[in-house]
Amino acid sequence: MPGKVDSNAMNRDVKIRKILLASDHGGFELKEEIKSFLTQNAVPFEDLGPANADAVDYPDYGAKLAATISADDSLNGIVICGTGIGMSIVVNRFPKVRGTLCSDLYTAKLCRQHNDSNVLIMGGRVVGKGLACEIVETWLQTAFEGGRHTRRLDKIDDIQNMLTKGEL
Numbered sequence: 001m002p003g004k005v006d007s008n009a010m011n012r013d014v015k016i017r018k019i020l021l022a023s024d025h026g027g028f029e030l031k032e033e034i035k036s037f038l039t040q041n042a043v044p045f046e047d048l049g050p051a052n053a054d055a056v057d058y059p060d061y062g063a064k065l066a067a068t069i070s071a072d073d074s075l076n077g078i079v080i081c082g083t084g085i086g087m088s089i090v091v092n093r094f095p096k097v098r099g100t101l102c103s104d105l106y107t108a109k110l111c112r113q114h115n116d117s118n119v120l121i122m123g124g125r126v127v128g129k130g131l132a133c134e135i136v137e138t139w140l141q142t143a144f145e146g147g148r149h150t151r152r153l154d155k156i157d158d159i160q161n162m163l164t165k166g167e168l
Contacts, residue, residue: 027058059090101122
């Protein structure tokens, strides 16, 4: 099990922001585990649902989270469905959302360093609870490197703008 998120030991460039959480029924149990981890580490969060493990449609919860982050870039999010694939498809349709599906520590680190990920996506039926908490810890404590990566993210934004305007 990971340790406490140590604000003294983490990279000084990393500012832990409020985290929005959402899942479907396939990710509900893991979402509850992550809520406990965030609470233990005094990381502010808001649970956008669902409130129980009854069957729900993942697009409803993924869209709610992604729309909120798209409108407020001071927030980050974690979404979980059975595999993480459905939530990945949903959240990445929203402007300014860079959702990354992670099932190991290496991708959790690089998606922050290189892609400035603002939504962590996991599969509740794919990632175990202990590993999921370590992934969250790594994701929270890793800073965006900027530099050449900023240029690449700007290109992605340009592509999205051209698509929106019908230019591509």
